[in-house]
Amino acid sequence: MASTKHTLRTPLSRVRGLGSARSGTSHFWHQRLTAVANVPLALAFIAIVVCATGSGYEEALALVRSPLVAILLLLFILSAAYHMRLGMQVIIEDYVHSGAKVAAVIANTFFAVLVAAAAVFAVLKITFGGM
Amino acid sequence: MAEANVPGTRPEDIRPLSPHLQIYRWTWTMAMSVAHRITGAALYVGSLLLVIWLLALASGPEAFETAQWFFGSFLGRLILFGYTWALLHHMLGGIRHFIWDVGLGFDAASRHTLARLTLIASAALTLLVWVIGYAVS
Ligand code: HEM
Ligand code: HEM
Numbered sequence: 592m593a594s595t596k597h598t599l600r601t602p603l604s605r606v607r608g609l610g611s612a613r614s615g616t617s618h619f620w621h622q623r624l625t626a627v628a629n630v631p632l633a634l635a636f637i638a639i640v641v642c643a644t645g646s647g648y649e650e651a652l653a654l655v656r657s658p659l660v661a662i663l664l665l666l667f668i669l670s671a672a673y674h675m676r677l678g679m680q681v682i683i684e685d686y687v688h689s690g691a692k693v694a695a696v697i698a699n700t701f702f703a704v705l706v707a708a709a710a711v712f713a714v715l716k717i718t719f720g721g722m
Numbered sequence: 723m724a725e726a727n728v729p730g731t732r733p734e735d736i737r738p739l740s741p742h743l744q745i746y747r748w749t750w751t752m753a754m755s756v757a758h759r760i761t762g763a764a765l766y767v768g769s770l771l772l773v774i775w776l777l778a779l780a781s782g783p784e785a786f787e788t789a790q791w792f793f794g795s796f797l798g799r800l801i802l803f804g805y806t807w808a809l810l811h812h813m814l815g816g817i818r819h820f821i822w823d824v825g826l827g828f829d830a831a832s833r834h835t836l837a838r839l840t841l842i843a844s845a846a847l848t849l850l851v852w853v854i855g856y857a858v859s
Contacts, residue, residue: 623823626816633813637806637851645794645859648783655779668772675766682763706769713776720780 625674676703750837758815811844
């Protein structure tokens with residue numbers, strides 16, 4: 592990289608895209624973005640689970656399929672799945688240094704996508720599946 | 723015993739060179755940093771609980787009854803209690819990170835207070851949620 596003294600380039604333009612995986616800043620930013628979204632969504636999720644405690648099958652169906660609950664659940668699932676994938680990748684990069692690292696990062700993505708797909712499918716089936 | 727030896731360092735600020743856990747004396751901020759990572763990893767696995775519950779509900783009455791039976795059992799409740807604490811503690815730890823992200827709370831007193839508050843508030847909130855849960859069910 593050229594000397595930093597005589598340049599009109601902003602510092603941001605020099606670091607952008609140059610993280611450890613050439614995407615460090617965007618990884619960090621997405622972690623924060625989903626973390627901020629997770630605060631209200633997790634609180635809503637806890638409230639929904641509290642409402643669902645001890646409920647029977649029909650009550651639980653009615654709860655999950657009501658529009659506000661279904662939308663909040665879907666948003667929580669998507670935001671949390673993306674957030675946990677980013678977070679676990681950091682943990683893997685911190686502790687796994689062997690050839691297993693790439694496999695672990697791939698498995699991590701598969702797990703997060705599987706969790707999101709299964710949960711989204713279930714909410715959509717409950718809502719639109721004519722159950 | 724290798725210590726970082728920078729001239730002019732106050733005695734209380736002298737740190738061991740080794741970052742290893744058995745050598746570095748535990749502090750509140752360290753403990754809460756580790757707790758943030760452990761709860762994050764626990765929530766990662768715990769996301770399966772939500773998947774199981776939703777899939778059971780989507781599969782029909784029998785599967786749902788089985789899931790409700792499990793989550794209502796002593797073990798199920800214990801797991802859900804732990805999940806509630808992990809989620810609330812991790813959330814408060816995240817809010818602590820947001821405070822640092824905007825450049826606040828870096829002095830020793832604030833770090834210490836924030837770290838202790840995360841634990842106290844997460845314990846209190848978890849109990850509150852469960853008291854409400856038992857009251858409404
Ligand atoms: C409830 C709101 C949540 C907030 C405010 C939040 C906040 C955060 C923040 C700020 C970080 C980055 C910490 C750092 O940079 O060192 C993080 C890491 C992480 N989060 Fe969350 N999070 C939330 C929910 C969740 C959920 C629901 C999951 C899992 C399903 C999760 C899993 C993780 C994992 C695995 C990490 C990586 C931990 C590490 O690197 O030490 N988080 N969280
Ligand atoms: C956000 C929380 C954490 C941070 C920032 C962190 C940071 C670090 C750093 C910088 C090192 C030294 C680097 C190295 O030796 O490779 C280290 C080592 C270590 N960490 Fe963590 N750590 C965290 C969470 C954890 C957790 C949750 C555990 C246990 C489950 C853990 C267990 C260890 C162990 C056993 C070592 C020593 C590794 C060795 O002997 O080489 N850490 N950690």
